[in-house]
Amino acid sequence: MSSILASLEVDLGERSYPIHIGQGLLDEGGLFRPFVDSGQVMIVSNEVVAPLYLERLERALEGLRVASVVLPDGEEFKNLETLNLVFDALLENRFDRGCTLVALGGGVVGDMTGFAAATYQRGVDFIQVPTTLLSQVDSSVGGKTGVNHPLGKNMIGAFHQPKAVIIDIDTLSTLPDRELSAGLAEVIKYGLIEDEAFFGWLEGKMAALRRREPAALAHAIERSCADKAAVVAEDEREAGKRALLNLGHTFGHAIETGMGYGEWLHGEAVGAGMCMAARLSRRLGWMSPEEVARVERLVDAAGLPTRPPALGADRFEALMAVDKKVQGGQLRLVLLRGIGKAVVTADFSRRALRELLQEEVGGEAGS
């Protein structure tokens, strides 16, 4: 039994595409076929996801010429060398410009498949089938694709929009709790940026989400995608408004880098980072203590940390400055004028930031 619980359209002119969210959608070949022009489908997955779902999807696409390639799992394989495995598979199967790639997996699989689609024969179609909460609410919208370079994450890539995103929330049943929580960090982020009503809804439904109740999950994913789509539609190539999506990410980036990648999950660092943004906003007099407490309570309820690790204030500040949100030497942060009122600004007291860091991470190194 399969059912679509929610659908939305990402409005990008002639590159618009639908997102379908539901249960059992992996079995619904009919959702895929309209986007397969030539009958050639290459499913790209990884070693963890493929054993769980690849065969089902292949069966759903019976009648088409389906091939697959299974990549090693993990961010450390998100590079040009692994990408080449996708090109190998496409060329060994003699797939032409009319072929369609399907990304079956989390964010790494999605980013790499999208980039392969952006560059195979100068661009072919692709469909996203994200199987983690993070990728469902993040990579589904925005068109960012790419791989890492030893000297920087996501340094090689392209903007390339999918033809469709098909989210089967049943796949979340196999997702570890910790990764579910990490995904919820991004969900909370959309509420905080400019959707206070959604933030309020999340306060009431966090327990249901962590129990993985389908209706709650479908709504949270739909709203997250819609909120992100609204931001991206205004600013597809990331100059102004899209920077709002980095709420919590400059602080989070410092945590991730400072701890060594992989120690904290990205979503965990973003959770603590959003709380830091809220607390800095309070220091600046932009937010009330009650609002900050609501942010911290919701992040905590999602199973995420609200406080950063003690990396040392100097080091933390230096790590923040490396983040690419620095423009012309000025550190720009996403801060809050209230819940649902995020702003991108370089216009804040550096002293307030300094005091925050000394209080929250200053314990250790004084170097």
Added chain:
Amino acid sequence: MSSILASLEVDLGERSYPIHIGQGLLDEGGLFRPFVDSGQVMIVSNEVVAPLYLERLERALEGLRVASVVLPDGEEFKNLETLNLVFDALLENRFDRGCTLVALGGGVVGDMTGFAAATYQRGVDFIQVPTTLLSQVDSSVGGKTGVNHPLGKNMIGAFHQPKAVIIDIDTLSTLPDRELSAGLAEVIKYGLIEDEAFFGWLEGKMAALRRREPAALAHAIERSCADKAAVVAEDEREAGKRALLNLGHTFGHAIETGMGYGEWLHGEAVGAGMCMAARLSRRLGWMSPEEVARVERLVDAAGLPTRPPALGADRFEALMAVDKKVQGGQLRLVLLRGIGKAVVTADFSRRALRELLQEEVGGEAGS
């Protein structure tokens, strides 16, 4: 002393860009500066061209933050691995999204630099400085960038338009005669496709071109770029009209592959291929013997072969069918309804093609 001999604008809406053709332009930093937003310039060249021209260009760009990367020379290095040398250089120099890449070299350097620009941080600016006649009249217009895969040429790439093309015809003084002739094949092609007046001009000026007279070269390059731009503007993503640019290429592709890549230069194969297209058109009654003789005379005057090597008719036909111009099992060819009147068609007698091949390449293998 430097002087611009001709300029044109490639009209692609907001992605329009200028092509400047002249002498001594490598010393004209002022032509480059408007397209360098952040002050960061990465010159990409190869081992043959860099010793000749890199220092001069670096001097012309003094005051900007200029770095360079020198790639190994040759089509066999046009791959993802060599491409990574460009990303290494960009990241080691901490170049950001505002940087500009400059391609200083022939077609391979241009294709790779363009693809690096298309994908570095999801897209940065680049300027073409083509130093071979072929790249000046071919890669200057069209926006095709990419690298090869062991299983196919140009299989990995993107469409990415340069911000400007700066053609210093003085660089042709160091080009071997054979490569100059190969470039002239593409020049003749533009006349044949839809510019009979240009074809007539070439008949009168071929000797001057081979003597590398600047005024003649500048005009030939300008007209070739303008003709190609007119075709590409109508059909940027290559569905219909752009296929005309493949005149001589399906036959030529069979020659190149049949002989083993590198044995015949691309332009030499295209020269013979255009003559074959003309002779097949005559067999079909579409062209007069006099017109065919004009084509053969001009190709010969350019220092190019007018006849294919004896690869055997069966083999030659099979090699033609592998070319990507086959659609739905139908072989489509660019043929001539006269000089300056090329057409893309699958509507020709296969028997006439067969007879042509038996007469021209049938000598050998009957397999």
